[in-house]
Amino acid sequence: MVNMLTEAGIRSSTPEIWGGIECTINRVGDEFYDQLQRAGHYEREDDIAHFAALGISKIRYPLLWEKHEPCKEQPIDWRCSAKRLDKIRVAGMAPIVTLLHHGSGPPFTQLDDPEFPDLMADYAEKVAKQFPWIEYYTPVNEPLTTARFSGLYGHWYPHQKNERLFFRMLLNEVKAIVLCMERIRRVNPSAKLVQTEDLSLVHSEPLLHYQAEFENERRWLTYDLLTGKFSRNHYFWRYLLDLGLREAELVFFEEKHCVPDIAGFNYYVTSERFLDTDVDAYPMFLKGGNGTHCYVDTEAVRKNRARGLAYLLREAWDRYALPMAVTECHLNCTPEEQLRWLMEMWQSSMRLHQDGVDIRAFTIWALTGSYDWNSLLTRREDHYESGVFEIVDGKLRKTILVSAVQQLCEKGDFQHPLLETAGWWHGGS
Numbered sequence: 308m309v310n311m312l313t314e315a316g317i318r319s320s321t322p323e324i325w326g327g328i329e330c331t332i333n334r335v336g337d338e339f340y341d342q343l344q345r346a347g348h349y350e351r352e353d354d355i356a357h358f359a360a361l362g363i364s365k366i367r368y369p370l371l372w373e374k375h376e377p378c379k380e381q382p383i384d385w386r387c388s389a390k391r392l393d394k395i396r397v398a399g400m401a402p403i404v405t406l407l408h409h410g411s412g413p414p415f416t417q418l419d420d421p422e423f424p425d426l427m428a429d430y431a432e433k434v435a436k437q438f439p440w441i442e443y444y445t446p447v448n449e450p451l452t453t454a455r456f457s458g459l460y461g462h463w464y465p466h467q468k469n470e471r472l473f474f475r476m477l478l479n480e481v482k483a484i485v486l487c488m489e490r491i492r493r494v495n496p497s498a499k500l501v502q503t504e505d506l507s508l509v510h511s512e513p514l515l516h517y518q519a520e521f522e523n524e525r526r527w528l529t530y531d532l533l534t535g536k537f538s539r540n541h542y543f544w545r546y547l548l549d550l551g552l553r554e555a556e557l558v559f560f561e562e563k564h565c566v567p568d569i570a571g572f573n574y575y576v577t578s579e580r581f582l583d584t585d586v587d588a589y590p591m592f593l594k595g596g597n598g599t600h601c602y603v604d605t606e607a608v609r610k611n612r613a614r615g616l617a618y619l620l621r622e623a624w625d626r627y628a629l630p631m632a633v634t635e636c637h638l639n640c641t642p643e644e645q646l647r648w649l650m651e652m653w654q655s656s657m658r659l660h661q662d663g664v665d666i667r668a669f670t671i672w673a674l675t676g677s678y679d680w681n682s683l684l685t686r687r688e689d690h691y692e693s694g695v696f697e698i699v700d701g702k703l704r705k706t707i708l709v710s711a712v713q714q715l716c717e718k719g720d721f722q723h724p725l726l727e728t729a730g731w732w733h734g735g736s
Contacts, residue, residue, distance in 0.1 A: 321719040322656065322666050324712065326358055326400075327367035327635060329673035329694070331409040332374060333684050334464035339373060340687065345678045347701050355391060357696060357703050358674055359398035362716030365443065366395060367634065367670065368402040372412055372430050379415045379426075385437050392438060403443040403501050406431055406487065407480075409453050409684070411464045418457055418476035419465065424483040431487035435494035445501050446487035449573065450480035451529050452505045462685050471550045474543075478556055481532045485565040499568035503634045504529045506572035506619045510612040511582035511602075518582055518597055530627060535564040569667055571634030572623060574616045574652065576732050579607035608732045617655040624664045632668040639680065639692040640731070642706040647730040649711060650721060657719075671695055671712050675703065 331342045348354055358366060368391075375383050395402050407427065411418045416426050431446060447453070457463040458473030467473070484502065491498045507526045511519035524542045531537045537560045538544065547557060582602045586594045589603045596602055607613040616633070623631060633656055638648035653669055660666040676694035679687060695712060696703040707725075714721040 322632070322660055323364045323668040324362065324716045325365040325367065325403070325632065325634075325668045325670040326361060326363040326674050326695075326712075327670050327672040328358075328369075328675055329677035330367075330369035330371065330405065331677075331684065332371050333409045334373075334411050335462075335685055336464065336466075340679070340684055341374065342678060343369070345689075346675050346698060348675065349387065351701075351703070354675070354703065355394040355398060359395075359400055361671070361695070361709065361712045363400060363671065363712070364716075365401045365403055365668065367405060367445065367672075368392070368395065369405045369408060370434050370438075371408060371410065372406055372427060373410050376430055376433075377413050379413070383433060383437075389438070392441075396440070401443060402441060403445060404434070404438075404441050405445045405448050406434065407446065407483075408448040409456070409463070411453075411457060417465045418454065418479055419467070419472050420479070423479045424486050427483040428486035428490045432490035432494065435491040435498070439495050442495070442497060443499050443501050444488065444491060445503055445571070446484045447480045448503050449505055450477055450484070451526065454480060456683065462683050471552065474547055474550060474552060475556070477528060478532070478552070478560075481529060482559060484533065485559075485563050488565050500565060501569045501571050501632070501634070502529070502533060502567035503571035503573055505578055506574045506616070506623065508579045508607070508614060508619055508622075509582065510579065510607045510610075512584045514584055515582040515600060515602055518600070518602075522580075527626065530567070530570060530623075532560045533564065534566050534627060534629075535561075537561070567629060569632050570623065570627060570629040571632045571670075572620060573635035573672075574619065574633065575635070576608055576638055576648070577606050578619075579613040581605050581607040581610045581612050583610070613732070615655060616652050617659055620656070620659055620664065620666070624659075628665075630665045630667045632666065632670060634668075634670045635672040636670065637672045637677075637692075637694070642693065642697075642708060643725050644730055645693075646707055646711055646723065646725055647728070648732075649708060650726055651730065653715065669715075671708075 329342050333340050343349060370388055392402060412423060416423050454473050454477035458467045458476040461468045488500050509519040509522040583605055584602050586601055586603055593603045636652045638645050656666050656669050673694040675696050676692050679690050681690045693706060695708040697706055711721040
């Protein structure tokens, strides 16, 4: 696959095709949940060869902090990771290395720890020194989503439901990104930041437009903080001070910017939400609110309100004008519906690309599937979602998506009779 921008700066005909594996290590109570351990990736010797055979040019791959440095100031054993990274490089793929994927860090820290950013930056420097050839990094995957699940909803450690702590966790994560890239670039000045975040949008009934507006402003915070858009006239500056955050915590982002080389956006069928005041139409456990109004936060697609990937990517392009990539795009469903979802999202991205939006890549996610995302990783129930490959008896088995990805890598298109039927998400509730 030819790079989308050549050295002469000329746009090629199609974005690159990347791949990614679901690699979350999250903490619930005192237990760490490791997706790749459950998927058997650490034991299988042929996974990288399967990924390379797809034809992808880059792969989102983990060197997660929790796995490599569970104890502070102890020597890190890099041997297993070095072996897999070497296989990736020999196979002609470039790794986009993730250091924290929905995690809260090792046991000696947590997301609201004032020392968290510096501790993580120490680890990032160790990674860069061990693997100075690595060019692409995602220090923290989806900071806003992780902060929401850990600090606002209480799903993940440290299990807080406190708005002030949520924002502090988010600021800590983004500060960690800035410091990590500073330390990495001391070792490798050409290192590039591929920042990922959920591409969300909140819809609502008219009564709740104020709540939707608040959440739709909040969804941009990761990139606003990194790109220098967060200043004293920002929507959230005074709000955060009124919550009790210190001005010094905010001033850091006025003074230090770390503009992503590629802004990565993740899009799921659940990414767009709808705030519904008709609470009696839902089970009791789904009812919630904001202290003023009671409502249910549900998937917009089930109310026929979703705008779709192209609309949201265009919003991001208009706001930042940064090179972009779709860095996750997965559907938990049958392989046939996964194929329809994949091709619809690819075609949406291609239309924008052809209209002049600088889309560098489209990522196939998740290559080996994932576990227990139906409970948002809060329970260990072995609920498995297949990906491009399905894990059967501990081995990878091809699905129909393998042919689709190979054709996208080779020709930029894929045709199949299954695509003549619309995906279920077009039917609403």
